[in-house]
Amino acid sequence: MTNNDEQFIAIGRRTISMELEAVQKLLDRVDSDFARACQVMLACSGRIIVVGMGKSGHIARKIAATLASTGTPSFFVHPGEASHGDMGMITAEDAVLALSNSGETSEVVTLLPLLKRMGTPLVSMTGNPESSLARAANAHVNTGVDKEACPLDLAPTSSTTTALVMGDALAIALLEARGFTAEDFAFSHPGGSLGKRLLLKVKDVMHSGRRIPEVTQGTKISEALLEMTHKGLGMTSIVDKERKVVGIFTDGDLRRALDKGVNLRKTDIDDVMTSHCKTISPDILAAEALKIMDDRKINALICVDADDQPVGAINMHDLLKAGVV
Structure with missing residues (x-):
C-alpha cells in the first residue's frame, strides 16, 4: 500500500x-x-x-x-x-x-x-x-x-x-x-487567440478616417492636446502641407515637455514631437504591430499608405481588445 x-x-x-x-x-x-x-x-x-x-x-x-x-x-x-x-x-x-x-x-x-x-x-x-x-x-x-x-x-x-x-x-x-505555414494553421484555428494573432491585420482593428488623430506642422501644443483628447488614443500624428507624416506626439512626449517647462500655448508641436517616427502599413499582421511596439517600448503606431499619408492609427489597447496580446 x-x-x-x-x-x-x-x-x-x-x-x-x-x-x-x-x-x-x-x-x-x-x-x-x-x-x-x-x-x-x-x-x-x-x-x-x-x-x-x-x-x-x-x-x-x-x-x-x-x-x-x-x-x-x-x-x-x-x-x-x-x-x-x-x-x-x-x-x-x-x-x-x-x-x-x-x-x-x-x-x-x-x-x-x-x-x-x-x-x-x-x-x-x-x-x-x-x-x-x-x-x-x-x-x-x-x-x-x-x-x-x-x-x-x-x-x-x-x-x-x-x-x-x-x-x-x-x-x-x-x-x-x-x-x-503559420497562416494555414490559423485558418484551421480561426476562433481562438492563436487564429487572431495569425490572421488579424492592422487594418482590421485600426482607427481610420475621422478617427485618426492628426495635426499639421506649426500647430501649438495646446491645440494638439485637444486633438489627442478628442480622439482618445494618447497620441497624434503630425503632417506637413502634403499630408505626409513627419512625426508623432504622445503622452510621453507631453510629460517630457512639461518636465522642461515648455509653454504649451506658445510652443509649436514641431519643437517637441518625435520626428522620423516608426510607421507601419495597414496590411501587416496585428501581431507584427504588437512586436514592433514591444521592441520599441511604445504604445501607439501610425499607419500610412505608399505616400506616407496617415490612413489609420492603432494603440496597445486596440490590440488587447482584439485579443492579439
Missing part, C-alpha cells in the same frame, strides 16, 4: 522515467519504414482515416485531430462501428492509419480484407512487426515497448505514449513536406 508523499513522488518519477526511456528508443525506429509511412500518407488524395480500439482509439482520435490541424485532412473512425455501417466513410482515395499495440485487435483486423478489396492504402502502428496488422500494411511503424509503466505490465501506459509521440512525428513530417 502507498500512503505517503515520498512514495507517491518516487512512483511518479519512476513512471515518467520508464516512459522517457520508451520514447527515447523511438529515435532508432524513425527509419526507412517511417519514411515509407510518410510517403503513403502524403500520396493520399483523400483523407487519412485513423482507427483504433480502446486506449489506442483515444490516441488515434488525437492523432487524427493533429493531422487535420496541420494540413493533412483526417478523421477518426471507430473500427467496431466500421463493421456496422461506417465503412461507408472510407474510400479508395483515402489511406488508413491503424493503431493496435498487439497488432491483433479483432475489430481492426476484421477490416483488413475490406480495405484490401477497396484498394485503400494501409499504414499500421503496432508494437509487433510480425502481427497480422503489420504484415497486411503497406507501411508499418513500430511503437513497441519492453515494458508498460504500469507495475502489473498490463495497463497501456508507455505503449500509448510512444504511439502518441510517433503520431506527432508523422504529422509534423507531413506538415513540413506540404509546406504548411
Whole structure:
C-alpha cells in the first residue's frame, strides 16, 4: 500500500522515467519504414482515416485531430462501428492509419480484407512487426515497448505514449513536406487567440478616417492636446502641407515637455514631437504591430499608405481588445 508523499513522488518519477526511456528508443525506429509511412500518407488524395480500439482509439482520435490541424485532412473512425455501417466513410482515395499495440485487435483486423478489396492504402502502428496488422500494411511503424509503466505490465501506459509521440512525428513530417505555414494553421484555428494573432491585420482593428488623430506642422501644443483628447488614443500624428507624416506626439512626449517647462500655448508641436517616427502599413499582421511596439517600448503606431499619408492609427489597447496580446 502507498500512503505517503515520498512514495507517491518516487512512483511518479519512476513512471515518467520508464516512459522517457520508451520514447527515447523511438529515435532508432524513425527509419526507412517511417519514411515509407510518410510517403503513403502524403500520396493520399483523400483523407487519412485513423482507427483504433480502446486506449489506442483515444490516441488515434488525437492523432487524427493533429493531422487535420496541420494540413493533412483526417478523421477518426471507430473500427467496431466500421463493421456496422461506417465503412461507408472510407474510400479508395483515402489511406488508413491503424493503431493496435498487439497488432491483433479483432475489430481492426476484421477490416483488413475490406480495405484490401477497396484498394485503400494501409499504414499500421503496432508494437509487433510480425502481427497480422503489420504484415497486411503497406507501411508499418513500430511503437513497441519492453515494458508498460504500469507495475502489473498490463495497463497501456508507455505503449500509448510512444504511439502518441510517433503520431506527432508523422504529422509534423507531413506538415513540413506540404509546406504548411503559420497562416494555414490559423485558418484551421480561426476562433481562438492563436487564429487572431495569425490572421488579424492592422487594418482590421485600426482607427481610420475621422478617427485618426492628426495635426499639421506649426500647430501649438495646446491645440494638439485637444486633438489627442478628442480622439482618445494618447497620441497624434503630425503632417506637413502634403499630408505626409513627419512625426508623432504622445503622452510621453507631453510629460517630457512639461518636465522642461515648455509653454504649451506658445510652443509649436514641431519643437517637441518625435520626428522620423516608426510607421507601419495597414496590411501587416496585428501581431507584427504588437512586436514592433514591444521592441520599441511604445504604445501607439501610425499607419500610412505608399505616400506616407496617415490612413489609420492603432494603440496597445486596440490590440488587447482584439485579443492579439
